[in-house]
Amino acid sequence: MLLLKNCTVINFDKIEENVNILINNDKIEDITKEEIESATVIDCSGKYVVPGLIDMHVHFRDPGFEYKEDIESGSKAAVAGGVTTCLPMANTKPVNDNSSITRYMVEKAKEIGLIDLFPIAAVTKGMKGEELTEMGDILEAGAIAFSDDGLPVMNSEVMRRALEYASQFGSFIISHAEDKNLTGDGVINEGKISTITGLKGIPAESEEVMIARDILLAKLTKAHVHIAHVSTKGSVELIRWAKKMGINVTAEATPHHFTLTDEELLNYDTNYKMNPPLRTEEDKNAIIEGLKDGTIDIIATDHAPHHRVEKFVEFDNAAFGITGLQTLIPLTLNLVKSGQFDMKKFVYLTSYKPAEILNLKDRGYIAKGKKADITVIDDKIEYIFDEKVNKSKSDNTPFFKKKLIGAAIYTIKDGKIVYDFHQQ
Known part of the structure; x- marks a missing residue:
């Protein structure tokens, strides 16, 4: 005992x-x-003393990219960050688009025995945005939801069918909301800082266009869509509208998007390079307001480990993403200390609401039993x-x-x- x-x-x-x-x-x-x-x-x-944190968005790179992270090191980073349940994304090598890889991930996490791991499997085979995966089979193997995170599902018909198919199994789609045609070769937020630095910009609209589409597809299908890593004021406003309309949409924000802005890129430090990119002070404040008023449901880290050699290159060639599991608590506590919300809201965003979204009724709350x-x-x-x-x-x-x-x-x-x- x-x-x-x-x-x-x-x-x-x-x-x-x-x-x-x-x-x-x-x-x-x-x-x-x-x-x-x-x-x-x-x-x-x-x-x-809080319920174990639940991170709905991590990248453990296993199988295929174990030099960046594997399920063991990812699990160790998770528990060091107070996280007891993780949902790793599908952009492994090979892609987690079948029950064999899903089963491997679940069983490896059980062997290590530090966290509960529920894989997010790919929406489409090979994350190519064309043919849907065998969702029922993959869910039976231990997956909990579907996303081509790292890549958007650009084809609206494919996204519609994915929403319909997932909902038949009581599951949902996590949307990496990005119009790749608008993003182009962009590497930071499009605006004043991209102009000053000469780095190619990614407009806020590349995210907002796809969020608008996925909201409307959720309305059409009556299926659940979860919007990953919200980064712009316009995105928050679109999600707020969708919730007022009764559309089945939930959303997440990362600690780096409510802590940092694109002003950090004036020093060309590739550790500030991520996708979606750091945005403006106005966007950052809108995300905090979205967390406060319930427009944004949860905080997730988008923990994205990369080897140093993938960051220690020219800015345009550097990998997108930062680690986040062990900075989740201190960065979110900053919002508590600044009076943006209290510890009850901290628990709601990092544990209770993720458990509710995932229908994990045995966690997210400290109580007898x-x-x-x-x-x-x-x-x-x-x-x-x-x-x-x-x-x-x-x-x-x-x-x-x-x-x-x-x-x-x-x-x-x-x-x-x-x-x-x-x-x-």
Whole structure:
């Protein structure tokens, strides 16, 4: 048995202070203010105790690109970031477009035993945007949803059929909303900074056009579409309209899009290169407002590890993407500390609502009988995010070797301590 003492338990709808959580095997056996005896005790005084975080958008690069990340290193980065459930995208090599690869990913994660892994399988075979995958077969193998993330489904008829097909199985499509014709050879946000730097720009409309299309296709099919990595003010407004119209759309934002702007690109640092790109201060503020008012449902990291040689090149040739699992907590806590929202909203965005979207009823909430997936957060701990702290194989993040405040100090998965910050 494991006992968490003197807890401030944060759920999306309430806070319980000075309670003790008794964990037996993989379940929460009791939450009480009474004294309990246990062989293993963690004193959580002065810390936040929250449901294990759920990241609906990661890239673990396994199979095929294990030099960047694999399921083991990705799992270690996840639990170091307080994340107990991950959904890796399909752009592996070969692409996760069949049940064999899906099964391999699920079974490898189980062998490692640090997190629950639910693959996001490809919408189309080879992510070519042409022929739909065998969704029913792939779902039986352990996938939970479908996305060609990294590439958009450009053909509207294919996207329509994908939405219809997925909904028949009770699943949904995650949209990488990007019109590649508008994006062209762009590498940063189109605007003042692209003009100053001479780097080719990606207009906000390349995202917004596709979001508008996918919203209308969701309206037509009555299927669920989830919009990945929202980055523009216009996108937030489109999603807000869709929700008012009762269309089945959900959306996510990343910590880097509500923390950074394209002003960072004035130094040509490729660690700020991502897709969708960092946008303007106005866009950043719109995303924060979207998180506050419920237009944007969840926070997801889009954890995208790359080897240093893929970033240490000319800007145009550098890979898109940054790691994010271990910066999720400190960057999101910045919004709490600045008064944008409280810790209950933090839990809603990072755990409760993802569990609801994914229909994972055993997690996302700390209560008697629930799965013992728990993260203990110290919101005041200061540290340098360096080689010792970083658990990913890659360090392509602008926050590497910077001071961060706030971290998961214990991560508990199925009742077992799978990460202890103090044992670096």
